[in-house]
Every structure is written in C-alpha cells, then in structure tokens.
Amino acid sequence: RKEVEQDPGPFNVPEGATVAFNCTYSNSASQSFFWYRQDCRKEPKLLMSVYSSGNEDGRFTAQLNRASQYISLLIRDSKLSDSATYLCVVAYTGRRALTFGSGTRLQVQP
Amino acid sequence: SAVISQKPSRDICQRGTSLTIQCQVDSQVTMMFWYRQQPGQSLTLIATANQGSEATYESGFVIDKFPISRPNLTFSTLTVSNMSPEDSSIYLCSVEDQTSGGAFSSYNEQFFGPGTRLTVL
Numbered sequence: 569r570k571e572v573e574q575d576p577g578p579f580n581v582p583e584g585a586t587v588a589f590n591c592t593y594s595n596s597a598s599q600s601f602f603w604y605r606q607d608c609r610k611e612p613k614l615l616m617s618v619y620s621s622g623n624e625d626g627r628f629t630a631q632l633n634r635a636s637q638y639i640s641l642l643i644r645d646s647k648l649s650d651s652a653t654y655l656c657v658v659a660y661t662g663r664r665a666l667t668f669g670s671g672t673r674l675q676v677q678p
Numbered sequence: 679s680a681v682i683s684q685k686p687s688r689d690i691c692q693r694g695t696s697l698t699i700q701c702q703v704d705s706q707v708t709m710m711f712w713y714r715q716q717p718g719q720s721l722t723l724i725a726t727a728n729q730g731s732e733a734t735y736e737s738g739f740v741i742d743k744f745p746i747s748r749p750n751l752t753f754s755t756l757t758v759s760n761m762s763p764e765d766s767s768i769y770l771c772s773v774e775d776q777t778s779g780g781a782f783s784s785y786n787e788q789f790f791g792p793g794t795r796l797t798v799l
Contacts, residue, residue, distance in 0.1 A: 611770055611790035612721065655720060664774060665711050666788060670720040 571595055572669035574656050580675045585646045589672045591639040591656030599657040601632055603641050606671065607652045608610075615654070646676045680705055680773050690797045691761055698757045699794045706751035708774075711788070712744070715768040724769075727754050740791035761798045768793045771788035 574591045581587050593601075601618035616623065618630040618639055629642040639656055656669035681704040691697050701710065709728055713721040725733040727747055733746040747755045758765050770793045775786045 610790055614787045619779070664709055665723045665726055667722075667723075668720040 569594055570670070571667050572656055572658050574669040574672045576670055578673040578675050579616075580678060581646055582677055583641045583646055583648060585676075586642065587646055587674065588626050588643075589641045589654055589674075591641075591669055593637050593656075595658070595667075596637065598637070598658045599661045601630075601639050602657040602659075602666070603630060603639075604655040604657050604668075605616060605627075605652045605665070606655055607646060607678060612655055612668075619621045643674075646674075648676050648678060651676045679787075680707065680775055680789040682771060682773065682789055684698060684769075684771060684791040684794050686794060687792065688795040688797075690799065692799055693762055695761055696757055696759045697761065697796060698755050699771075701754045701756070701791055703752045703773050708751070710748065710754045711772045711774075712746065712754075712756045713770045713790075715770060717767070721770065724756070742771050758796065761796075763798045766796055766798045768795050770794075771790070 572593050579582055579587055603615040604612040605615045606612040616625050616628055616630055621648045622631045622634050627644045631640045641654060643650055653671040653673045655671045658667045683702045685700045689697055709726060710725055712724040714724055715721045723736050724739045724744055725735045727733045727746050727748040729748045729751050743759050747759045770790050772788045772790045774788050
C-alpha cells in the first residue's frame with residue numbers, strides 16, 4: 569500500500585466548476601500536510617499547507633481529518649490556469665524530507 | 679524564497695556511463711534533498727544531504743549507485759553511476775526554506791530546482 573494515495577484522474581471540468589481532490593495517508597506519525605502543484609514539465613511548487621482547523625486561500629480550501637487520515641483540496645470557480653497535477657504531500661515526525669502522493673491531474677476546459 | 683539552479687537541464691547518456699548533476703542554491707541551507715521522478719510517477723526521495731556529513735539514503739538507493747557530495751551550504755552534486763535505461767528519469771534537488779514557516783506548521787516550504795531530465799539509451 570502506498571504511503572500517500574490519490575486518485576490519479578484526470579479530472580476534466582469546465583471553467584467555473586467546483587472540483588474536489590482527496591488524499592489518504594497511511595502513517596499515523598504524519599505531522600504536516602501540504603498540497604503542491606506541478607505544471608507539465610515543471611518542478612512542484614507549494615500551493616498551500618493544510619492545517620488541522622482547515623484553511624482557505626482564495627478559491628482553494630484544504631481540509632484535514634486526522635482520525636480518518638484524510639486530506640482534501642477544494643477548488644472553486646475553476647480557471648483554465650488551474651490545469652495541472654496536484655500533489656498531496658506529507659511530512660513525518662522527525663523527518664524533514666517530504667513524501668509525495670502520485671498526484672491528481674486536473675484539466676479545466678473552456 | 680530560495681532560487682535553485684540545476685545543471686545540466688537534460689542529457690542523453692549511454693548505458694554504463696555516469697552523469698553528475700549539480701544543484702546550486704542562492705542562499706545557505708542546512709539540508710538539501712535529491713528526488714527522482716520517473717515518467718508518469720510522483721517524486722521519490724533518493725537521499726538527504728547535509729553539509730559536512732555523509733548523505734542519508736532511502737531504502738532502495740545506495741551510495742555506490744548515487745554518490746552525493748555536499749561541499750558547502752549552497753551546493754550539492756548527485757552522480758548517477760553505471761547507468762541503465764531504468765535510470766531514465768527527472769532528478770530534482772530541493773531545499774527547505776530557512777526563513778518562512780506557517781504559524782501552525784513546524785515544516786517550512788520546500789523549493790525545487792527545475793530538474794534534470796536524463797535519458798539512458
């Protein structure tokens with residue numbers, strides 16, 4: 569079983585749609601959680617951290633459920649520029665390196 | 679934010695040869711990380727490199743195959759030795775931002791280099 573699991577997609581949605589991605593992690597020693605975005609042939613870049621209380625950044629909302637070991641990302645009012653692969657990322661206690669999910673590909677269509 | 683450059687950006691190599699990838703950061707950082715991203719896959723950590731000590735390798739990766747140098751706080755190299763077609767991948771270095779940090783997270787943002795795209799024939 570992978571440590572961080574995501575639905576690979578692709579999610580094909582029209583502009584303006586709301587889309588949600590889910591992610592599960594298997595290691596209960598997980599301490600910090602992030603969503604990274606990776607454009608085609610580019611390096612990953614931090615989209616947002618995920619806090620236990622849930623957090624919002626503009627059109628993006630992240631949620632964490634530690635009991636279920638589940639993380640989500642909600643994108644509202646999708647833009648063409650949101651088309652990318654979204655990586656669910658976990659940091660474990662005592663370890664500075666990150667563990668990446670396989671990513672969920674989003675394609676926003678006009 | 680840290681700015682990271684990698685050389686070469688891409689290379690095509692013959693089986694059995696070795697390639698050294700350079701990673702340069704515009705600021706001093708304690709830890710540097712080397713990841714591999716195989717076609718259509720996510721990132722897999724190869725090793726963590728601290729200045730002044732030997733790199734720490736993840737399961738499945740060994741020093742003889744992926745020797746790493748970390749001569750100072752702004753530079754590291756990863757060598758892919760005795761290459762085979764299975765080593766064809768994108769290799770990325772990353773650093774943890776020493777200055778930022780969320781109020782609720784003890785982990786800082788990690789920045790990635792643009793990657794080195796390696797093809798082994």
